[in-house]
Amino acid sequence: MIPEEIKNTFITYLKQNAHRITNERFLILDAALDMKFHFDADELYLQMKNNYINVSRATVYKTLELMNECNILTKHNFKGDRTRYETKIGRNHHYHIMCITCKKIIEFEYPEIEKINKKVCKANNLTMVDHTMQVFAKCENPGKCKHNANNYN
Ligand SMILES: [Zn+2]
Ligand SMILES: [Zn+2]
Known part of the structure; x- marks a missing residue:
């Protein structure tokens, strides 16, 4: 439905x-x-x-x-x-971290980021309509990463 x-x-x-x-x-x-x-x-x-x-x-x-x-x-x-x-x-509005080794995606919320972005827009006489953030990282030990499989999403 x-x-x-x-x-x-x-x-x-x-x-x-x-x-x-x-x-x-x-x-x-x-x-x-x-x-x-x-x-x-x-x-x-x-x-x-x-x-x-x-x-x-x-x-x-x-x-x-x-x-x-x-x-x-x-x-x-x-x-x-x-x-x-x-x-x-x-x-809720959220951001993403992707592991470049196993492609696992972690979501997180952090309202401060939105505030900063709005502030920067305002300082430039702009009104924010949307924003995203992507962070790329890697597993500490790729060989042992339990997410290092093909069925990630
Ligand atoms: Zn990983
Ligand atoms: Zn997401």
């Missing part, structure tokens, strides 16, 4: 930008909101396929972009790693 408010945000966005409103898009929205943590388009596509929901891969890619544009999802590109999305619904 897609919350009514989110559905309306999406419909309004699609209308305003002359995108077709199709049932497929809502199936993809529903599936995307169910995804935990960070996911890429192919993972969502496979997840839907496993649940016998038939949509084309191209439509999944396109619809994720639209959901990013209307602020339902956040899109991440971690140092050239595959493009990943995550839902913004019910999430």
Whole structure:
């Protein structure tokens, strides 16, 4: 079930930008909101396929972009790693640290960062509309890293 408010945000966005409103898009929205943590388009596509929901891969890619544009999802590109999305619904603003060895992603919140960014914007006569922070790090002992597997996300 897609919350009514989110559905309306999406419909309004699609209308305003002359995108077709199709049932497929809502199936993809529903599936995307169910995804935990960070996911890429192919993972969502496979997840839907496993649940016998038939949509084309191209439509999944396109619809994720639209959901990013209307602020339902956040899109991440971690140092050239595959493009990943995550839902913004019910999430606090947070930042990411990625281990460059095992690609594990840690999330953290730190409201001071937002304050500093706003302050710098203001000092330059700007109003902040969004901000992100990505930190890249490495495991202390990559060989023994328990996350050093392929099923990270
Ligand atoms: Zn690591
Ligand atoms: Zn995140």
